[in-house]
Amino acid sequence: MKLTAIAWIAAIINQQSAVGAAVSLGAQQKPPYFILTGDSTVAVNGGWGDGFLSFLKAPAEGINPAKSGATTVSFRRQGLWDKALQAVRDNAANAQPIVTMQFGHNDQKPAANISTEQFRNNLEVMSREAREAGAFPIIITSLTRRTFENGQVVQNLKEHSELAIQAAKAAGAMVLDLNMASTNYVNAIGEANAQYYNLAEGDRTHLNPKGEVVFGRLVIDLLLDQRKDLGCYFRPNPVLSEKLRKGEFATGDE
Numbered sequence: 001m002k003l004t005a006i007a008w009i010a011a012i013i014n015q016q017s018a019v020g021a022a023v024s025l026g027a028q029q030k031p032p033y034f035i036l037t038g039d040s041t042v043a044v045n046g047g048w049g050d051g052f053l054s055f056l057k058a059p060a061e062g063i064n065p066a067k068s069g070a071t072t073v074s075f076r077r078q079g080l081w082d083k084a085l086q087a088v089r090d091n092a093a094n095a096q097p098i099v100t101m102q103f104g105h106n107d108q109k110p111a112a113n114i115s116t117e118q119f120r121n122n123l124e125v126m127s128r129e130a131r132e133a134g135a136f137p138i139i140i141t142s143l144t145r146r147t148f149e150n151g152q153v154v155q156n157l158k159e160h161s162e163l164a165i166q167a168a169k170a171a172g173a174m175v176l177d178l179n180m181a182s183t184n185y186v187n188a189i190g191e192a193n194a195q196y197y198n199l200a201e202g203d204r205t206h207l208n209p210k211g212e213v214v215f216g217r218l219v220i221d222l223l224l225d226q227r228k229d230l231g232c233y234f235r236p237n238p239v240l241s242e243k244l245r246k247g248e249f250a251t252g253d254e
C-alpha cells in the first residue's frame, strides 16, 4: 500500500515535469517572425532584407519595413517604428518576433544632425522598446560600402558600427557585426568583384538582386552562429555559405 502511494506520487511528479517540459519546448518551437528595420541597405530594392527573407522556410515569416534614407530619428518620426512594434504585438501569440535594427548610413551624414551619442542612445532605446513589446532585439552593424582606396575597402562606417555595438551591450541585445563581416568579405573578393553587386553602375552602396541574396545570406550565417536553434527555419545554401566563409567571390546564383 505504502509502495503504491509512493509510486502514485512519483507518477504525478513525473507527469507534471513532462507537462512543464512540453510547455517550454512549445514556446521554443514557435517559428520566428522577423521584422527588419533599417535604411536603404536593408530595404526592398537595394538592401539585403529581401535576400534574407527569401531563405525563410514556412512557418517562419518576416517583413521588411526598412526605408530608404531612414535614420534612427526619421524612422520613429515617420511612424515606422510604431508600426514595427505593432507587428511584434500582432505576432507574439503565434510566433517569436525578432526585430533587427541596422542604421548608420544616414545617421552619420552631417545633414542629419544626429550626434554619435544620440545615435547610440536611439538604438539602445529601440532595443529596449522592441523587447518590451515582446520581441528578441538584434542590432546589426552597417553593411559596408564598396568604395576602395589602395586596394582596401574604405571603412567609413566603423565609428557608427562601434556605437551600435555599445548600444546593444547597454540594452542586452544581440549584435551581428555585419560591418566587419561584409568589410572582410569585400576585401577578400577584391574591388572589381565587389562592384558586381552594385544596384546601378557606380552605386557602391546599394545592392542589386544578386547582392541582396549574397549579403542576405551573410546576415543569416551571422545569425545562425549565435542562434543555432533557428537553423531549421532557413533553407540552407552550403555552397554560398562556404564561399562567404572562405572569402571566395559569390555571384548569387549558387
Ligand SMILES: *[C@@H]1O[C@H](CO)[C@@H](O)[C@H](O)[C@H]1NC(C)=O
Pocket: 113
Ligand atoms: C542640431 O541639433 C542640435 C541638438 O539637437 C540643435 O540644437 C541644433 O539647432 C541643430 N542644428 C541644425 C542645423 O539643425
